[in-house]
Amino acid sequence: MIDVDVARRIGGFDLKVAFRNDDGIIALFGRSGAGKSLTIGLIAGLDRPDHGHVILDGRVLADTERRIFLPAYRRRIGIVFQDSQLFPHLGVRQNLLFGRWFAARRARAIGFDAVVETLGIGHLLGRTPAKLSGGERQRVAIGRALLSCPQLLLMDEPLAALDLERRLEILPLIERLRDEFKIPIVYVSHDIEEVSRLASRVVVLERGHVMAIGDPADVLPSALSDDTRIDRASVLAMRVGKRDETYGLTELIHPAGTIWLAGAHSGEGTKLRVVIKATDVTLSVAPPQGLSIQGALKGRLAEVEALGPLAIAHIALDGDGTLLAMTTRRALDRLGLDLGLDGGQPIFALVKTAALDERLVGGA
Amino acid sequence: MHDFLGPDDWTAVFLSLRIAIVALLGSLPFGILVAYALARWHFPGKTLVTALIYLPLVMPPVVTGYLLLIGFGRRGVFGQALADLGIVLSFRWTGAALACAIMGFPLMVRAMRLSFEAIDPNLEKAASTLGANPVFRFLLVSLPLAFPGIIVGATLSFARALGEFGATITFVSNIPGETQTISALIYTYTQEPGGDASALHLTLVSLLIAAVAIVASEIIQARGEKRLARG
Numbered sequence: 002m003i004d005v006d007v008a009r010r011i012g013g014f015d016l017k018v019a020f021r022n023d024d025g026i027i028a029l030f031g032r033s034g035a036g037k038s039l040t041i042g043l044i045a046g047l048d049r050p051d052h053g054h055v056i057l058d059g060r061v062l063a064d065t066e067r068r069i070f071l072p073a074y075r076r077r078i079g080i081v082f083q084d085s086q087l088f089p090h091l092g093v094r095q096n097l098l099f100g101r102w103f104a105a106r107r108a109r110a111i112g113f114d115a116v117v118e119t120l121g122i123g124h125l126l127g128r129t130p131a132k133l134s135g136g137e138r139q140r141v142a143i144g145r146a147l148l149s150c151p152q153l154l155l156m157d158e159p160l161a162a163l164d165l166e167r168r169l170e171i172l173p174l175i176e177r178l179r180d181e182f183k184i185p186i187v188y189v190s191h192d193i194e195e196v197s198r199l200a201s202r203v204v205v206l207e208r209g210h211v212m213a214i215g216d217p218a219d220v221l222p223s224a225l226s227d228d229t230r231i232d233r234a235s236v237l238a239m240r241v242g243k244r245d246e247t248y249g250l251t252e253l254i255h256p257a258g259t260i261w262l263a264g265a266h267s268g269e270g271t272k273l274r275v276v277i278k279a280t281d282v283t284l285s286v287a288p289p290q291g292l293s294i295q296g297a298l299k300g301r302l303a304e305v306e307a308l309g310p311l312a313i314a315h316i317a318l319d320g321d322g323t324l325l326a327m328t329t330r331r332a333l334d335r336l337g338l339d340l341g342l343d344g345g346q347p348i349f350a351l352v353k354t355a356a357l358d359e360r361l362v363g364g365a
Numbered sequence: 366m367h368d369f370l371g372p373d374d375w376t377a378v379f380l381s382l383r384i385a386i387v388a389l390l391g392s393l394p395f396g397i398l399v400a401y402a403l404a405r406w407h408f409p410g411k412t413l414v415t416a417l418i419y420l421p422l423v424m425p426p427v428v429t430g431y432l433l434l435i436g437f438g439r440r441g442v443f444g445q446a447l448a449d450l451g452i453v454l455s456f457r458w459t460g461a462a463l464a465c466a467i468m469g470f471p472l473m474v475r476a477m478r479l480s481f482e483a484i485d486p487n488l489e490k491a492a493s494t495l496g497a498n499p500v501f502r503f504l505l506v507s508l509p510l511a512f513p514g515i516i517v518g519a520t521l522s523f524a525r526a527l528g529e530f531g532a533t534i535t536f537v538s539n540i541p542g543e544t545q546t547i548s549a550l551i552y553t554y555t556q557e558p559g560g561d562a563s564a565l566h567l568t569l570v571s572l573l574i575a576a577v578a579i580v581a582s583e584i585i586q587a588r589g590e591k592r593l594a595r596g
Contacts, residue, residue: 047490073493074502086491090509099505103496149495 003027003153003185007043007053007063016040016209019053026179026186028200030193030221036209037189041155044187045080046073057153074103079146083158085138087130093141094126100149111150111182119177120144136167140174147182154178154186160195168195175199193221197236197274218274218322233279233313235325241271250354256320257298261354279313281356282326285349286336297349298324305333316350324350369566376542377550378570384458384546385526388465389519396470396518400477401507421532422471430535433464437536460537461544465529469522476521480514481507512589520582524575547571 006019016036020027029037042048044055046062054064057078062071079100087096097113117123120140130138139159146154156175160168176199179186190196196203197217205213205220213220218236242252242259251262253275262275289297303323304315312333314326336348370378402408403415421429437444438455447454454460484507492502508515530548537544539553551567554560 045490045494047493072498073490074496074498076494077496078494080491080494082487082491084487086485086487088488088492088506088510090512099492099497100495103501145495 002056002058003044003187004054004056005040005044007040007050007055009039009043009048009050011039014039014209016043018043018204018206018209018211020204020211020214022185022187022202024183024185025201026175026188026199027202027204028196028217029187029189029204029206030191030196031206032191034208035206037191037206038157039209040206041080041157041187041189044153045078045155046071046076060152077104077149077151078153078155079149079151081139081142081146081154081156081159083161085130085142087133087138087142087145089130091129092126093122093128093130093133096130096141097122097126097145097148100145104148104150111147113148115181116144116147119181120174134167135163136170139163139167139171143171143174143178147178147184151184154184155189156186157189158191159188160192161190172198193234193236194276197221197276233325233327234276235279235323237275237277237318237322237324239273239275241269241273243269253357255298255318255322257300257318257322258349260296260298260352260357262357263354275357277324277352278356279325279327281353282324283351283353284314284316284326284328284332284336285351286346288349289351296354297351299347299349300324301346302348316348318350326350370570371563373541373545374550374563374567374570377545377547377567378574380458380542380544381527381546381548382574384462384465385523387459387462388469388526389523391462392466392470392473392522393519396473396477396522397508397515400474400518401481401503401511403474404478404481405507418474419471421468426468426529426531427535429467430464430532433460433467433532433536437463454537456537456540456544458537458543461529461533461546462526464532464536465526466522468529468532469525472525473518473522476518477511477514480511480517483514484510513586516582516586516589520578523578527571527574527578 002021002023004021007016009016014036016039018036018040029040031037039048043050043063049070050063050065052065054066055062056064057076061067061069062076063069088099091099097117101113117126120143122137122140122144125133125137125141130141133141143159159175160171163171172195175186178184179199188196188199200217203213203215203217203220204211218238221236237255239253239255242254244251244265245261249264251265253260253262285297298318300316300318302314303317306313306315307330310329310331312328312330314328314333316324316326318324399418403411434455435441437447437460439445439448439453444455452459454463488510489502489506492506497505528548529546530552533544533546534549534552539545539549545553547567547570551564551571554564554567
């Protein structure tokens, strides 16, 4: 278990972060300058907290009151940096084995071959970092951190420097690490889709302070509340339903209705979190005519947030969850939707199937 | 060819090489450590230390030589202590090596410091989180990555040692076979009637040595850089 409660003041910036997590992935979520990387440095021992403690599986790594501070090289915490930071003067194999050399023999629980196979980097072993692509470099960096047999893995925006294709290659690998090697991970990101896909808990940071901690579906939508309209999205817990082989679609089931996912998703019945952008949702007061009802989610208008000519309708879905829909204020008026008069009236939210990217739909 | 350089000339050439090599090898470990400390550590009095190290670069060499004479001469503070240990520097070739090392030290440290500063600190942080203690981190990451700069610094210091004149002649004089280096001998020839030809011959040899040193360092450096970008 990781138990972090640290305070640090650098220049004019005040950081105060506290959280705990057992297994799985906990995400530190926030925009740049929120203090995410600073927190990572304090956990890893690259920086000293002014106050507080860091405890990992009962091992006190830092405690200002007891005057304990373990340097980074004795903490057994691996870091994957945004820009990989592979040693340019060493080959890929030597990079991978760097940390292993320092790990005590008894602590070498993670096998070299297993890591190389999981990350698919066997064909890269003879190369040097300069000859790797961005995605390959990042996979080697993950392997290098893993092979030092850490008790905790810190990932500091590991995918931020990669394009979408590379990101989609590496995301499932991180999921496999979590599941196969049973390593707890602290994952830093400002990307809502990554976080909702990977993390079981999210710490939302803003200007050095914790704004919220909890399940991604509860915490993430409100964390985005003052972002631009492009970034507004909701996270819904859903279940995988039947597959339509003819058209290559997969059903996603929510108590409020079902929507369709273009593409195949393995495992009927598995639970997952779906990120739906507010701009991809259309509202209707009547059950949609001429359209399959199965493309819609039923709920009630809970709140209207005005954004100039636009508005975000918060729809409390039947069952559980809130869906955000971006529309114009005029459209809301023409639909006759008004909180005061028609708050109890059922409305239907249509989610554009083509807007859901099956590659970004994550397991819960 | 045997007329090109006389026996005294050859003695001076070998003596110069010996002094320069000893000065280089003796100051190299200190130069690397000081350069790393200046590049990476913050400590009180850092500015003062930096100024002291760079001082020989801006002071007249004669002043440096005279300070060495005061400090390391037979009656000097350090000179007496060293004499008790059986080490005499004044008017010996070892003293010339010390003078050359001190004169070349700022050039050496400067090149190496820039090279250490150019290393991404995150690489060193990565090494730490992988379990490397500060010593291993330095030996396995910082030192190899600063290698090109270390070669440049070593070359500059070596070249400075070969060319050193003012501090050397002030500290250890111009004794044939003991402290008479190429530079000192060229100076001697120019003071004698009919010494022009000998002075020119030694000058050519001096040029040759400098050229070989520069080319060798370029080759070593290119090899190091190629290793960093190899595939």
